Amino acid sequence: MTLKHHLSIAAVATAAAAVVSGCAAPRAPAPDYDKMADAMMKTSFRAQGQAKMDRVQQDPLQDACSSATAPPESVTKKLEATQLATIKPPASGQYIGDWKSGEKLAENGRGMTWSDKPEADSGGNCYNCHELAKSQISYGTIGPSLYRYGKLRGVQNPADPGSAAMVQYTWGKLYNAKAYSACSEMPRFGHFKVLNEKQLQDLMAYLLDPKSPVNQ
């Protein structure tokens, strides 16, 4: 933080106070706290490792979803439509990979912090927030339980045309969860290239393959 910035904030606050104390003056506009907070976000951080300053530049969705109250439905509908348009199906046409690799990814909570190696693949972070296989009791509860995810949705064979809608929806949810719930807490794994196509396919198998421990 710079001294200059301290002073600028102090100056803004002092100016606001001066206006408030001037009784004869017309009612002062409320201080623009949103703008002040945004300014602080730009000056209080520095780049470290792979975590560069572009990470505090919000995209329109992050901006809209950054308050205690959710935006109105008219806004979330538009955001969801924009996010839905970002979803790309797998280039290979193959949605389902290997559930065993998917399980390792689901357990792995690493990736993209300033202390992670930039060249290392990110984990899926799934167990941080979701219950999946019953055998793993160390799971988080920020997201819903995904135990028997495929089985409960009637997916007996992911390659079956009857399963196509559920398979494609699940791909979309992993690729960009905000397409279905604008201010969801779930990261946009495909959209922001946190996970690559192979990793997404493996997580798809972990969720949907009848042989996966998730579906036992």
Add this chain to the structure above:
Amino acid sequence: MKRLTLARACAALAAAGSIASLPAAAQTSTADAIAEYRTMLADGNPADLWVAKGEELWKKVRGPKNASMARCDLGRGPGVVKGAFVELPRYFSDTARVQDLESRLLTCMETLQGFNAAEVAKTPFGRGEKANIESLVAYVASESRDMAFNLPQSHPDERTMYETGKRIFFYRGGPYDFSCASCHASDGKRIRLQDLPNLTTQKGAGAGFGSWPAYRVSNGQLWTMQHRLNDCYRQQRFPFPEYASEVTVALGVYLGVTARGAESIAPAIKR
């Protein structure tokens, strides 16, 4: 992200002497066992070692100006330590800004003792003068133990920092879209087996903000609030928050004001 592994959960259970049948009822019993484990540890909290060192550092003549910290004004007048911790961050007229405890200690180390505050701020946690600040923080916090948080909000800058801190708490960014609120704005949530306080409530902010500085059993270090916030932002996949920067002080004001009335248990003990 540091994960609470099954092995560690079992170690905690064993240490608490109450091994539950796994996985039946493992979720609640593990949390209970960890709480019990903490209570046992609190009896001989290693943070006391930092408190003792901090008290010594407070009184010791040091630095280029050969002075002690004994005239440092933490908000209740020069040299008054008792009760200062539960009223920070607050506005200081000599620096014309709102400061948290660590920012204020930097100011005193510079003005009284002649240290270069910017250099100390850049020092990694746990090293050199930064490590000395950590001891000073433990000492100052210990002098407000069991006192209720009561941050002042009478100066306009204090209110500005509360309002901006609240907005920063909800500020989403980075490749994962995370904000502080992603993990800390609902009751009863966990990451893996780690319970997450809801920092938007008085109870949650009291439990969260109100227990740092704390000794962390998992790495044998004493973490200050600045260190805690720094690691939160690392896990949020954000860039590096500068030590004692406006964002970190504003968050301290938002959390401290939200915790008003909660009793400080700092320096606490954590897993």
